[in-house]
Amino acid sequence: MGRLGALCTILFFVFLDIGASKDDCPPSSCSPDGPEIRFPFWRSDYPEHCGYPGFELACQGSDTVIKLPSSGAFPIAFIDYAGQILRLESKVCESLLLNVDVSNSPFRFYTNGLEDVIRDFIFLNCSFTATNSRYDYFDYYDEIDCLSESDNRIFLVRPSSNLANLPKYCTPIKTNQWRWPYATFIIRDPILTWERPDCAYCETGGGTCQPHNSTSHEIMCSYQPQPNPLPQLNPPPDHDHRGVCKKCLIIGAVLSTLVLLVTTAISIKVCHSWLLKREKEKESQLKVEKFLEDYKALQPMRYSYADIKKITNQFKTKLGEGGYGSVFKGFLPNGVPVAVKILLTSIGSNGEDFVNEVGTIGRIYHVNVVRLLGFCADGFKRALIYEFMPNESLAKFIFSVNGRSTLLGWDRLHNIAIGIARGIEYLHQGCDQRILHFDIKPHNVLLDDNFCPKISDFGLAKLCSKDQSIVSMTAARGTAGYIAPEVCSRNSGNVSYKSDVYSFGMLLLEMVGGRKNMDATVENTSQVYFPEWIYNRLYQEEELGLHIIEENDAIIARNLTIVALWCIQWYPVDRPSMKSVVQMLEGSMENLVMPPNPFTSAGPLNTHVALSDRRLSTNLTTIPEPYSEQEEV
Secondary structure, three states: OHHHHHHHHHHHHHHHHHHHHHHOOOOEOOOOOOOOEOOOOEEOOOOHHHOOOOOEEEEEOOEEEEEEOOOEEEEEEEEEOOOOEEEEOHHHHHHHHHHOOOOOOOEEEOOOOOHHHHOOOEEEEEEOOOOOOOOHHHHHOEEOHHHOOOOEEEEEEOOOOOOOOOOOOEEEEOHHHOOOOOHHHHOOOOEEEEOOOOOHHHHHOOOEEEEOOOOOOOEEEEOOOOOOOOOOOOOOOOOOHHHHHHHHHHHHHHHHHHHHHHHHHHHHHHHHHHHHHHHHHHHHHHHHHHHHHHHOOOOOEEEOHHHHHHHOOOOOEEEEEEOOEEEEEEEOOOOOEEEEEEEOOOOOOOOHHHHHHHHHHOOOOOOOEOOEEEEEEEOOEEEEEEEOOOOOEOHHHHOOOOOOOOOOOHHHHHHHHHHHHHHHHHHHHHOOOEEEOOOOOHHHEEEOOOOOEEEOOOOOOEEEOOOOOOOOOOOOOOOOOOOOHHHHOHHHOOOOOHHHHHHHHHHHHHHHHOOOOEOOOOOOHHHOEHHHHHHHHHHOOOOOOOOOOOHHHHHHHHHHHHHHHHHOOOOHHHOOOHHHHHHHHHOOHHHOOOOOOOOOOOOOOOHHHHHHHHHHHHHOOOOOOOOOOOOOO
């Protein structure tokens, strides 16, 4: 009995402590319109156990301010507890540039992975007078209102922009007088984020994050208790026939209640699932908007959906259509022709493909990579604006009904192959981070008016550091017929930049053959799988059977085939890098060596088994090939 009493006493004080923690830490705000202050934040006039270390807030008049170590106090616009972000007021931009330092606080600036890009900007100080009024040149740069005065305007500009044509009354400002990389966040209200304590899962699920007790930093998730809808039914005993009837009525009432409850529960579940899906879509939109706010200072430009309608003349000229949307021809206000891809979006779409495309291709400038000129993100309406390619995609020329004919000569095919290889090599080695495309195919290679190839469609691309040899993937990505074996099965090796090399090899073979690599409609069954058929002819030193007349053309076709067969080796370690591929394509054709048989993945296999493995690899994908020429811009 004494032990039970002691246990009850301990439990009493534990619950008393928890209850006291809740009672003296109620949610509050500094003004009716101010953000709600609750755990992990705590007001300076509350006990310290109400919040998490480093999350102290204070009221200065009607403003809610946060105190950052060695930086001072900054007013807060709003707090998103589920997203674990807080937005500072825009009026603090100069103070942020001069004073802010979050290194000793639990907060970090929300950069969305653009830290390296952020350092690529400079400031311009332009003095405007009645004789040199502002003109349209500055419409392409971001003006920083809080640092500007009536006669002196401050602009944020990329150093890659042509500053030689600037007016004499505009001079660059030394960037070392402001802290970096925070300078670009003065364009929009700065956003801080935190990782600890991690309350996102609790808040998103409808709970409230709270301290577990007043003596430790452990947290707990609290949910509002729901009332029990089931009534207590205890009918008095009755031994006559009327009692039996009463029992029947009670059983019927209970069953009816249960049916009603089950129906209600199912309805609530369906409604909850729908609301959860909508909430995920809202989170996706917020994610895209946050990314675009950070990205605004970069090229390309952002357009509204009304602008897109004007650019495309109400979507008058349609260029193509595919699984990702439709492409229309349009003209920018300066008369430059463009291709506008209207993306298909649906409830549950997380916006990652859109962010991937803009965040990846938007920072690339290479002659063999298509240029993104602008984009649109108005809620569910999203579009991408590219430079217009009058000759559409490479697939239009190598998959023509009448064969290649005279559409593309072998010299031009050779130059196109070199251009594509240079573009992929730039993605792998020329950027700050390595870009893996994962969808190299003829439909994603566009041709300008001079037949210069440009790689497009970065919706499946992944970024990784150059010293990272292995890339983690949760699912296969790419298009059937171009996916490397290791992307579908880890038994073939690890996914890396060599996966793009494989896709390039399959593309190169289709350029040589002028047909799909897998074609069941051919008359000769040995030619169904073109890569293996042409390898056997090379191995047996036979003529390639491509109906080539000129000897020089035959040499080009043979060497393109050899390079392609090196690229499609079964194991990634046996494939060359894209740098070596470019050297092989540009170098002496006499030095090319016949590659090993790429169709024996595990020791000697007969042709039938090798072909079966190849068909299996081709079918292990869920990404369909597009339907027309320029839909995969």
